[in-house]
Amino acid sequence: MCVERRTHGSEGAGTSDGSPLPGVGKLYYETLKYLRGGKNPTADFYKGAKASNSDGFPVITNWDDPVQYSCQKNYIITIGDVHTWCDKRLPGDTHGSVGNSVCNAYTDANGNAHAADYGSLAGDSGVNVSAAMSTVGTLEGMSGLPTANTGAGGAGFGMAGLSWWAASKDFRPDLAGTQHVQSYVIDVQEARDCGYQSQFWLTAKYGIPDSYDAAGQWLTTANPAMSSITLPAGNCASNPPPGYSATGSTVSWPKNLLRAGDPQSMISSVRSAISTIAAQIGDEAALAQSSGTLDTGTGAYIYRATYNSGGWQGDVQALAIDIAGNIAAAPAWKASAKLPAFGARKVFSFNDGLAADGxxxxxxxxxxxxxxxxxxxxxxxxxxxxxxxxxPFGTPDTLGADRISWILGDQSKEANAAGTTTANPNPNYGWRSRAPSATTGATDLLGDVINSNPVFVAQPSALSGVGYAAFAQANRNRRPALYVGGNDGMLHAYDASYTVDASGAPSPTSTSGAELFAYVPSPVYRNLPQLMSPNYSHKFFVDGSPTVSDACFGNAAGTACDAQASWKTVLAGGLNAGGQGIYALDVTDPTAFGTSKVLWEFTDRDDADLGYTFGKPVIRQLNNRKWAVIFGGGYNNTAADGSASSSGRAYVYIAYIDGPGAGRRWTLNTNYFKIALPAAGESVSTPNGVSALAAVDRDQNGTVDILYAGDRYGQLWKLDLSSATPGNWKVDLAANSQPAPLFTAKTSGGAVQQITTGIEVAAHPQGGYMVLFGTGSWVDVADPFGPFNTESLYGIWDRDDHATTVARSQLQPQQMLSYVTSAGVACTAGTDGCYGVMSNCQPNYAGVAKTTAATALCPSALVAPSNTGQRQLGWVFDLPGSGERTRSSAPTLSTSGGVVSFTTLMPATDPCTGNTIGIEYNLATLYGGAPSSPVYVFPNNATGFIATGTVPNSGTQAVNVVVSSRTIAGGATDNGATFNASAAGQAIVSGQTAATRQVCGGTSGIACDSSFIPGWGFVRNLQGPTASAALYGLTCFPAAVGDSTPVCVAKTNPGRFGRLDWRQINR
Known part of the structure; x- marks a missing residue:
């Protein structure tokens, strides 16, 4: 950004130190020189520069290159007025005189000699300002521009020529591709001078790269340089544009020339320029992939949520999958095509009960x-x-009701007529057009879906409790629904009904894909006006994934659910970066949703320690027999929003599911509770935070006894909820009478590893639990950029003795040994068809002395010392990729629990290519190494083992190995969706035999068994007699290109091991 600065005093006088007034053309040239990779400022311009005359700004004389990537977008914002001075002495200038005496040569008070302001500046042959000004003059019809004077005294049109050159030419030929600069000019309109054809006007008009073709020629049609604006009466005292009327008029005006004739419009113009730039920069994740996991509902459809960064619109699609695992290329339905018309939608919200002052x-x-x-x-x-x-800038008006209508689909106030690129002829507010001119895709009223994973809900599940059987029976045929959050400010509920033909193939109904209702949580209101901005820069709104479960309402604490209580199907969700709050809805019958079905909201206005609510809530019954929504306190709870935490401490919250009641407020230790998770170093400036939780029912009586949670300081916490008395709910472990974590994740060098993704739990054969998680953050804006920490996957043995904590030194390390193809040939990690071979060192869980030695799959560097008898308490695998870290909401256990699967993501090595790499790891749950039996199914390989000589300790003999990892094309934002199968490539519903291969629910006439759980679909993780029928599975991930068919691979379900029953664990 270059800002023209003038000292107080008469026009034409020099500055207080005797130098002439600064020239905006020279400021622009220096800014451009910096972008061009110049190492030092122009010496003539910086003579005498020192701290005493720099207005407190640093004087930097050694420049770093600001252009880091070949696809980087580059901008210059200039602020000043058209009465410019002394800026002609630039490379190639042909002026023959100074034009004003204040631009003569002079010597400053420190004895530095300064040349007169005319003629060519030596030392830069890369740009010729005179030639550039000549081209601008020809385009504008202004002859003699290279030698003309302008402004208040002795200024030229050099900035306009430089702006044209930087927008139409490759200003960095040393980099790959073609680089341009876009210029914005903010005119403070001194003396109401509108500056028609001034250098400010021309700089803005000719400084837009999109105004030129690939050869750098000015576009004669569809040129975006100019736009129509309305100038108020009396706006221009001098130099008005053609068509101006003193009583007010609509004129043609450079799109990138912003007016700032008073302080408020100055602020507005700066914000507008910056927000426009931010909107054009976009998000790396928008380059290639769909969002979220592919969740299975009926076993017949994959539901995919997508987004398009061109206009930040989104969609939800249903893709059919047959019993052979084939996924239909064309969606069975798209929510965008079935959205009810404006005026017909059913949308609800929550009155937060707050006055304007909060x-x-x-x-x-x-x-x-x-x-x-x-x-x-x-x-x-x-x-x-x-x-x-x-x-969008917070300026009050009276358009709130119209903003609601715009959100709901009213396009009458948009800048363009609905669905067109034609200016809206009707009275409008110029709001963002949801039309082709504003997007790179089709017109769409739905917002983007990035981190919210669709959740399918149909029949109630198999719970116990008085009255539940009648509830389940009454709702067994309710309308299936798909729930997903969108960055248009709403949670959406879509009709997911279907029919099934005699062969088991699904078909949509006439209403499938239609929006049943939508919900706008109150914490997103702060940013809702941003959605209308023509310069909309992406914001997050309802970005979290919802959780759905049946729960009992109305029972008193300490008493079981009885016939007087009522059962409901409850949806609870957070907002991720969209806000600080949790909402709960009664979705028992999604076709009958109304205001009374909005149960409650819990926000930072209720408790200031609540942060941005990342992670899915958990809905469980407590040991005092009350049902609750349990959630992590989120991140950044010290944000200055009028209700900020005073400590930055992380908390886990427990809110009774029936809430405080309509019209009532939450009360700590009455209807909600919180447990503190302290961290050394936490503060308002460096707040801690916790998101995802795992809940375990130790005694299988239907209540939660243990919670596991990870925080941003790398601490893995175990919370004890086994008491029926809320006052006894606490952190399970202590040190020096203070709460202590079970484990703290750090690199071998001692650097903290954040725990921001989900946790999975499996039983340990010697008692206690294996707590499985990965580290790393994708929460902060800077996360995709280095330098990077080494992140890890962990399996921590919680002995459940209320005393043992775990240190990294007590873990068995594992590592990747080599990478091979399915034929056993060495290959390059991260390439398609390349699989990883993991070590399989065995931890010493017995705690007795034993002799250890290196093997082909356990190098000597990983072998625990012999005969020490030291008990190990888990395993660790340091991720090998640069910037690699976990991305999945939680690891996934195989049917038997013997294998745990993680997905990781590595940032693009070149953001310009979007070459994000995802890896799927399949590790032995108990020891973190290669599973004992094959995971992947390969063609013409009956055993699944791969013979390879690439393992370092294999010597000359090929070793049969189980490969553990593979590359996911384009990366993956979560674990894949998995279908059970009776043979490779034959997907069937969990709980059905291989002979029948039938679907259930819908119109099939087959009742869904207990393997169906609301929000989970048909869970392949069940431990029971029917699970063994599923010998294979298909795991499906989004394709590398957002609208491509998902990609599925066949995997085995290895031997049985310690998987907790779903009634024992819930995430």
Missing amino acids: SAESTANARTGVAFDAAHFGSLSSRQQALLNAD
Whole structure:
């Protein structure tokens, strides 16, 4: 950014140290020189520069190259007024005189001699300003531009020529591809000078790369340089553009020339320029892949959520999968094509009960569900109305009801007519157009779906409790629904009904894919006006994945659910980076959703220690027999939003599922509870945080006894909820009378490894549990960029003795030994068809002395010392890739529990190619190495073992190995969806025999058995007599290209081991 600065005093006088007034053309040239890779500033311009005359800014004379990547977008923002001075002495200048005496040669107070301001500046042959100005003059019809004077005194049009050159030419020929600079100019309009054809006007007009063709020629049609704006009455006292009227008029104006004639418009113009730039930069993740996991509902469809960064629109699609594992290329339905018309949608919200200043208010609708439409704008809280009655910059207006209508699909106030690229002829507000001109894809009213994974819900599951059987029977034929959050501000519920033909093939109904209802959580209101901005830069809204479970309402603490209580199917969700809150909805019958079905919200206004709610909530019964929504306190709870944490400490929250009741507020230790997770070094500036949880029912009585949670300081916590008394719920372990973590994840060098993704739990054969998780963060903006920490996958043995903590030195290390193809030939890691061979060193869990020695699959560097008798307490695998870290919401256990699967992601080595690499790891749950039996199914390989001589300790003999990892094309944001199969490539429903290969539910006439769990679909992780029928599975991941058919691979379900029953564990 270059800012023209002038000292106070008369026009034409020099600055206070005797130098002439600064020239904006020279400022622009220096900025461009910096972008061109210049190492030092122009010496003539910096003579005498020192701290005493730099207004407190640093004087930097050694420059680092700001262009880091060949696809990087580059911008210059210039702020000043058109009355410029002394800026002609640039490379190639042909002026013959200074044009004003203040631009003469002079010597400053420190004895530095300065040349007169005209003629060519030596030392830069890469650009010729005179030739560039000549081209601009020809395009604009202004002759003599190279030698013309402009501004208040002695200025030229050099900045305009440089802007044209940087926008139309490759300003960095030393880099791959073609590099351009886009220029924005903010004119403070001194003396109401509108500056028509000034150098500010021309700089903005000719500084847009999209105004030129591939050869750098000015476009004569569809040129985006100019736009129509309305100038108020009296706006221009001088130099008005053609068509201007003193009483107000619409004129043609350079799109990148922003007016700032008063302080408020100055702020608005700066914000507009920066937000426009941010919108064009986009997000690396938008380059290649669909979002989220591919969740299975009926076993017949894969549901895929997608996004397009061109206009930040999204979609949800259903893809059929047959019993042979073939996925249909064409979606059975797309939600974008079935969205109800504006005025027909059913959308709801929650009145947060807050006054405009954030204090509590008492109104009839306070803290209750409300309709979200223009007609019910007055039903919102005063705070919510105030947030909607403001433009994207916070300037108050009275357009809140219209903003609601825009969100719901009303396109009458958009800049372009609905679905077209033609300017809207009707009265409008110029809001963002959801039309082809504003996107790279089709017009779409649905927002992008990035981190929210679709959840399918149909029949109730098999729980116990008085009254539950009647509840399940009454709802066995309810409308199946698919729930997913969107960055359009809403959780969406889509009709997922289907029919099944005689062969078991699914078909959509006439209503499949239609939106049943939507919900707008109150924490997202702060950013809702941003959605309308023509310069919209992506924001997160309802970005979290929901959880759905049946639960009992109305029973008193200490009493079991009885016939007087009621059962409901509850959806609870967080917002990820979209806000600080949790919401709960009654989705027992999604076709009958209304305001009374909005159960409650819990936000940082209820408890200031709540942060941005990453991670899926857990819905479980507690040991006092009450049901609750349990969730991590999230991240960045010290954000300055009027309700910030004073400590930055992480907490786990437990909120009774029936909430405080309509109109009532939450009360700590009455209807919600929280458990502190302290960390050394936590503070307001470096807050801790916790997201995903794993809950375990130790005694299989249907209540949660243990919670595991990981935080941003690398601490793995174990919480004891086994008491029926809430006051006894606490961290399980202690040191020096203070809560202590079970384990702290650190590299071998002692660097903290954040735990931000999910946790899985399996039984250990010697008692206690294996707690399985990976490390690394994809939460912060800087996470994709180095330098990188080494991250790891862990299996920690919790002996469940309320005393033992674990250190890294007590873990058995594992490592990747080599990479091979399915034929056993060495290959390059990260390439398609290349598999990893893991070590399989055995931890000493017995704690007795034994002789150890290196083997082909356990190198000597990993072998534990012989005869020490030291008990090991788990395993660790340091991820080998640069920047590699876990990305999945939680690891996934095989049917038997013997193998745990992780997905990791490595940042693109070159963001310009989007070559993100994903790896799927399949490790032995108990020791973290290669599984004992094959995981992948290969053609013409009956055993699944691969013979290879690439293992370092194999010598001259080929070794039969089980490969453990493979590359996922384009990366993966979560674990894949898995279907059971009776033979490789034959997907069948869990719980059915190989002979029948039938589907259940819908119109099939076959009842779904207990393997169906709401929110999970048909769970392949069941431990039971029917699970052994599934000898193979298909695991499916999104394809590398967002709209491509997902890719599935056949995998085995290896031998049985310690998988907890689903009733014991819930995430």
